Each structure stands twice: as structure tokens, then as C-alpha cells.
Amino acid sequence: MNDLKKVLENSFNPEIYKIILSKPRLKTSDYKKIVISLINEAYHLEKFTATQVFNENLSTGQLKEFLYQSLENDFQQYNAWDEQFEYIIQISKKGKSTVTKKAVKEAPSKALCHNREKNYILQEGTIIAPLVDMGIFTKEGKVVKTMYDKFRQINRFVEIIDDEIKHLDPGAQLNVIDFGCGKSYLTFILYYYLTEIKKIKVRMVGLDLKSDVIDRCNASAQKYSYDNLTFELGNIHTFQASFPVDMIITLHACDTATDFALYNAIKWDAKLIFSVPCCQHELNAQMETETLSLLTKYGIIKERTAALITDAIRGSLLEACGYKVQLLEFVDLAHTPKNILIRAKKTQSTEKRKAQALAEVENAIQAFSLKPTLFQLLETDKLINSNKI
Numbered sequence: 001m002n003d004l005k006k007v008l009e010n011s012f013n014p015e016i017y018k019i020i021l022s023k024p025r026l027k028t029s030d031y032k033k034i035v036i037s038l039i040n041e042a043y044h045l046e047k048f049t050a051t052q053v054f055n056e057n058l059s060t061g062q063l064k065e066f067l068y069q070s071l072e073n074d075f076q077q078y079n080a081w082d083e084q085f086e087y088i089i090q091i092s093k094k095g096k097s098t099v100t101k102k103a104v105k106e107a108p109s110k111a112l113c114h115n116r117e118k119n120y121i122l123q124e125g126t127i128i129a130p131l132v133d134m135g136i137f138t139k140e141g142k143v144v145k146t147m148y149d150k151f152r153q154i155n156r157f158v159e160i161i162d163d164e165i166k167h168l169d170p171g172a173q174l175n176v177i178d179f180g181c182g183k184s185y186l187t188f189i190l191y192y193y194l195t196e197i198k199k200i201k202v203r204m205v206g207l208d209l210k211s212d213v214i215d216r217c218n219a220s221a222q223k224y225s226y227d228n229l230t231f232e233l234g235n236i237h238t239f240q241a242s243f244p245v246d247m248i249i250t251l252h253a254c255d256t257a258t259d260f261a262l263y264n265a266i267k268w269d270a271k272l273i274f275s276v277p278c279c280q281h282e283l284n285a286q287m288e289t290e291t292l293s294l295l296t297k298y299g300i301i302k303e304r305t306a307a308l309i310t311d312a313i314r315g316s317l318l319e320a321c322g323y324k325v326q327l328l329e330f331v332d333l334a335h336t337p338k339n340i341l342i343r344a345k346k347t348q349s350t351e352k353r354k355a356q357a358l359a360e361v362e363n364a365i366q367a368f369s370l371k372p373t374l375f376q377l378l379e380t381d382k383l384i385n386s387n388k389i
Contacts, residue, residue, distance in 0.1 A: 005068055007097045008078075011087040012064065016080045019067070023076040034070065036063070039152075055329040120155045121162055121197065122189070129224050130188035153330075157186055158193050160328060164272055164345055165198060173201040175246045179236045179261040180253040181206030184217045190249065191229045206231040207239055236260045245270045252278035259374040262314060262342075266321045266383060273318065273344040276330050280310040288369040296368075311340050313364060313372050318344045319357035320384050358384055 019036040035046045043063045047054040058066060071078055071091060078089040081104060088100040122128060124143050131137040136147040136154070143151050168174065174194065178187045187206050194200045208214055208231070217231040236253065237260045248265035250258055258277040265273045284306035287296050295305045315325045323344040330341040361375060378384045 004072055004091075004097055007089060007099055008064070008068055008071065011078070011080060011089055011099060011101075012067070013082060014060070015082040016087075017082065019078065019080045021067075021070050021075040021078055025074060025076055029074060031074070034075075051324070052326050053328050121158045121193065122151075122155050124151075128189075128192060130185065130192060130220075133220070134185055154186065154189055156330065158189065160330070160341060160343060161190065161193070161274060162198075164343065165194070165200070168200075168271070170198075170200065173203060175243055176202060176204040177239075177241065177245055177248055178204065178206040179239075179248065179250040179264075180257060181208050181213075181217065181231065182252075183213060184220075184231065186251060187217075187229070187249070188220065188224065188226070191226050192224075195226075195228075202228055203243065204229045207234045207236065209233070209235060236264070239264065241268060244268070247272040248274070250275045252276055254279045255281050256373040259314070259372070259377065262318065262374055263377040265344075266318070266378065267381065269346065271346045273323070273342065275314075275342040275344075277307075277311055277314070277340065277342070280307040282373060283310050283313075283368070283370055286368070286370050289367055292367060309364060309368065309370075310372070311342065313361050313370075314374055315342055315344075316357040316361045317372075317374050317378060317384070318342070319349070320354045320361065321378070322346060322349045322354065324349070355385075 017038040021034040021036075022032075024032060030049060031047045032050060033048050035048070037044050037046075043058045043060070045056040045058060045066075047056065067078070071089065076091045076093075078087075080087045084104060086102050086104055088102075090098045090100075092098070122131070124137075125141050127139075127141045128137060131151075131154075132139055132141075134150075136144060136151050138144060176190075176194075178184070178190075181187050184206050187204070191202065191204055194202045194204075206214075206217060206229070208217075211233050214231045214233050221229045221231065236250075236257050241264075245265070245268040248261060248268075248270045250261040253261055253275075255278070258275055262273065262275060284303055287302060287306055287309075289296055296302045311327060315327055318325045324347045326343045328341045328343055330339050361372075364370065365372065365375065375384075
């Protein structure tokens, strides 16, 4: 492996826009693969475990050292692409490096590579009425230069949903509820994606507390001819669905409103849940601990710890109710600190795994003297088999 740095140097140049590290050396490796993309002259890493995705940004100098260490210790294959070539490094079990370089048949332009546009589900050049009204697209379907970050964020949201939608029965109707829809920018985009791109028959309802918002959203749905998208005035706590619910969306529902949305999703046995929590105040006010006081004696540390514990508890409670759960980075921290998205899919989970997830929640509740709303709702309705704490 003494020649690895030289091999890697010959297979890396500033024009490379995408790298994939794969084939872990050990079955016990934390990461199964790492996808690296060039975005605005920095490299964005997506590190995939069996159940989660972790994100990180590196400069060019940091990336080179990261790649060397990863190939030396963790992975056996490296694939990288620039506009003209794909570079492949394969490392045998004995440490021998094999390098292959082959021409790319259809190389995207450099600008396209840097913006990852080739991977976008919502394509520039397509007239998407909600994006035009949001000021992200021009009337010709071009991205407004100052709105590229927002365009990427919206595509990221659609990508996260697309990963799960592709596994559904394409012929079945999908019933979706968006709790706390607000102005419904992403609701309209999601409806467009499901109906126009995926060609899925959809019934979608947006719910909000503000009547003027609901009126505007219903008017916009009529303007776009989104016939199966309606908006209703209602409270997440008390809303009763009149039809089977397949998917729940809740974006930035404040504090315990997220818990009620998740509770409804569990109660209705929804197949898919996509939730971006917001303003996690509840546990911050409750947290008390003697053994872990380091995490509660500084206000800002306590606040962030409470927010992370809140979402960790929500994720584990969903697992305890039979969901496969991932906590993903929704947008870059530079744009908002409220950047965790909970993605959950109903599965045939084992009773052992459910019990383990519930025990993790109970341990956290005991350690920090907590009374999480979602836990109490599920326990009251006997949707979890909790041990009394």
C-alpha cells in the first residue's frame, strides 16, 4: 500500500465532481459507503450506515487526506467522475491497487456538475408553476441565480421522499396529510412530484390553524389544477382522518405539535412519515440530572441536548411501534439549525427490536427525569408496552 498516495493523486483532480467509496474492508465497518459531491467549491460527504446517513463538508486539502485514510483502512473501491473520465481504484485483500480510467460517454457541463443538477429530480428548464410563484424559477423555468440554495434544499426534500416512494405499489392511491402546512410551498411541490413525475394517484390534505392561509392555499391549488389537493382548517391534536392515511408530512410543527402529528401517524398505521421538528422546548424545561449535570448546567448546551434527546426519543418510539427510522440532515446547518428530518417506514419489526427501542427511551426518561408528550400519548392508548418508570 506504499504507492496508494501516488495512485490516489493520479486519480484525483480539481474537475472531479463526484466520488463514491464502497466495499467496506470489514463487515463490522460503521459506514457501508460514502458519497462525495462537489458543491460550490466544497465537498459534501454523505456517510451511509445500515440505518442512517451522516453529513460532513470538507475542503479539497482535507478531502485528499480523508480519501487516503479511507482507502488505506476502510474501503476497497473508489469511483470518481469528472467531465471526461471515470477513475476507478480497486484494492485487493492483500493491499494491491488496480487503477482503471475510462471515458464517460455523456459528460455533463462543468457548471452542471458543480450544482449537482444532473441528479435533480425537479429539473431546471421544466415549467413548474409553484416554483415560478415562489420566485425560484423564472417564467421560462430557469433557476433564479440568487435562489440556487433554495432550489437545492427543495430537491433535497424531494430526494428524501423519493428514496421511499419508489418501493410503493405504483398502481395504488396514496393518501397524504400535511400537518401544519402553513403557506404550503413544499406541499405544492410534493403534489407536483407525486402526480406529474411519479404518476401516482394522490389524495392530499393540508391542515393549518389559520383560515386566511387555508383560503389562499385552496385558491392556489385551483389555479394549478391540483384537483386532489385540498386544505382544511384544523388542529393537529384533534384532527380525525376520514380516509386511510398512507403518508404523514410535518415540517416545522412547533414543539409538541410534532408529537401529536407522529402520534396520529402511528395510530393510523401510516406507511411513511416525514417530519422536520421545530422549537423543542418541552424537554428543555423538564431536564434534571445529577450524574449528567455537565449537559444541563450551561444554557446553550442544555438547549441543544434537549433538542437532540427529543428527536432521539421520537425516533426510538417510532421504532418501538414497528417503524424503520432514519434521522437525516434536511438542509445544511449554515441555513438553519433546525436541520433534522425524521424519516420512518412501517416494517415487520421484531418484538425484540421494539422492546430494545422502548428500553432506550425509558432509560433516557429516567436519566433526565423526562415526561415526553409522545411517550405519554402512546402509553395512554396502549400503543406501546411500557414498563412503569
